[in-house]
Amino acid sequence: MRTNSERESFKPGNMLYPVPAVMVSVKKEGEKPNIITIAWAGTVCSDPPMVSISVRKSRYSHEILKETGEFVINLVNEDLNFACDFCGVKSGRDTDKFKEMKLHETVSKEVKAPGIAESPVNIECKVEQVIELGTHDMFIARVVAVSVSKDYMDENGRLDLKRASLVAYSHGEYMKLGKKLGTFGYSVRKNKNNKKKRNK
Amino acid sequence: MRTNSERESFKPGNMLYPVPAVMVSVKKEGEKPNIITIAWAGTVCSDPPMVSISVRKSRYSHEILKETGEFVINLVNEDLNFACDFCGVKSGRDTDKFKEMKLHETVSKEVKAPGIAESPVNIECKVEQVIELGTHDMFIARVVAVSVSKDYMDENGRLDLKRASLVAYSHGEYMKLGKKLGTFGYSVRKNKNNKKKRNK
Numbered sequence: 001m002r003t004n005s006e007r008e009s010f011k012p013g014n015m016l017y018p019v020p021a022v023m024v025s026v027k028k029e030g031e032k033p034n035i036i037t038i039a040w041a042g043t044v045c046s047d048p049p050m051v052s053i054s055v056r057k058s059r060y061s062h063e064i065l066k067e068t069g070e071f072v073i074n075l076v077n078e079d080l081n082f083a084c085d086f087c088g089v090k091s092g093r094d095t096d097k098f099k100e101m102k103l104h105e106t107v108s109k110e111v112k113a114p115g116i117a118e119s120p121v122n123i124e125c126k127v128e129q130v131i132e133l134g135t136h137d138m139f140i141a142r143v144v145a146v147s148v149s150k151d152y153m154d155e156n157g158r159l160d161l162k163r164a165s166l167v168a169y170s171h172g173e174y175m176k177l178g179k180k181l182g183t184f185g186y187s188v189r190k191n192k193n194n195k196k197k198r199n200k
Numbered sequence: 201m202r203t204n205s206e207r208e209s210f211k212p213g214n215m216l217y218p219v220p221a222v223m224v225s226v227k228k229e230g231e232k233p234n235i236i237t238i239a240w241a242g243t244v245c246s247d248p249p250m251v252s253i254s255v256r257k258s259r260y261s262h263e264i265l266k267e268t269g270e271f272v273i274n275l276v277n278e279d280l281n282f283a284c285d286f287c288g289v290k291s292g293r294d295t296d297k298f299k300e301m302k303l304h305e306t307v308s309k310e311v312k313a314p315g316i317a318e319s320p321v322n323i324e325c326k327v328e329q330v331i332e333l334g335t336h337d338m339f340i341a342r343v344v345a346v347s348v349s350k351d352y353m354d355e356n357g358r359l360d361l362k363r364a365s366l367v368a369y370s371h372g373e374y375m376k377l378g379k380k381l382g383t384f385g386y387s388v389r390k391n392k393n394n395k396k397k398r399n400k
Contacts, residue, residue: 015346017366124212186282
């Protein structure tokens with residue numbers, strides 16, 4: 001066992017990175033839709049497919065989420081990054097974010113909230129549980145529909161998400177995904193390429 | 201509102217990307233520690249700092265997590281990526297992953313599970329709730345201690361996580377974080393650099 005002399009202790013904090021920075025769209029009946037950027041988001045179950053997003057109680061969208069139980073997660077690529085940051089800083093109480101950022105709505109299949117047409121992937125979700133944790137409430141939701149921009153389908157009609165230039169959020173910075181290091185399971189597949197990677 | 205003609209409908213599924221691919225270390229008393237790679241992980245609350253990891257019931261580490269209620273999240277950088285993939289594919293039932301991947305243990309401050317010395321950031325966690333969702337159980341946990349490798353501190357003693365070359369997981373692929381697109385709040389800060397980014 002190594003000594004810990006090369007490490008520094010930090011106070012307990014939010015240090016799990018990279019995380020996604022996704023744009024979540026919501027809509028209350030009779031009102032304009034809103035967009036809130038969420039970094040405290042992730043997949044929480046494979047089958048049924050489920051996600052969670054955590055939202056501060058004070059946020060404008062928190063009330064809409066509580067009331068409607070529906071939202072759309074819109075993945076963020078390089079072109080959307082400026083709008084993503086803007087939607088995380090400004091409040092929907094006094095800003096029409098779709099208009100301000102020149103974004104277009106898509107018609108969702110299973111929920112009333114629209115998706116963002118400029119986003120590579122729209123994930124429609126229905127809330128199943130809300131868990132109060134402290135500053136944030138966690139909305140655990142089931143994925144009920146997914147739509148993908150045809151720009152990211154390859155010649156065989158398969159989704160190639162690499163083409164989308166997705167963005168991750170890491171310790172206060174937005175970073176574009178860069179070099180591919182491997183595909184799931186590459187460490188145990190037997191081929192030359194593998195050994196090279198391991199011994200590098 | 202745009203038509204949805206440029207989009208393709210997918211069946212509901214796990215499409216929230218990029219996500220972290222973190223190595224989670226656990227330890228049952230009297231046994232060797234184990235490492236399990238988790239992509240269904242994220243931050244769920246800012247204050248108190250809380251995270252969640254979702255683990256299949258069939259996994260070796262699931263039982264240990266249930267029994268001990270403790271784990272360490274180890275962030276993954278380029279050098280650790282091969283081990284990260286390996287620890288997600290192999291089972292701790294028949295593999296000593298620390299030994300096999302030549303990894304070293306750190307002594308944790310608040311939990312019995314060791315951290316991984318080669319990881320840039322070790323996040324010690326104590327489970328507060330377990331929620332059964334389907335294939336996966338979600339472990340919601342409080343961050344109780346954090347340690348960071350001194351390699352990633354800048355000349356002012358501040359953490360510069362960019363230096364760590366962290367890895368994200370996106371639709372079956374491990375990708376290194378690449379170009380920085382901005383820092384949180386850049387869309388509303390007034391400077392020339394900003395406008396350039398927006399009009400690009």
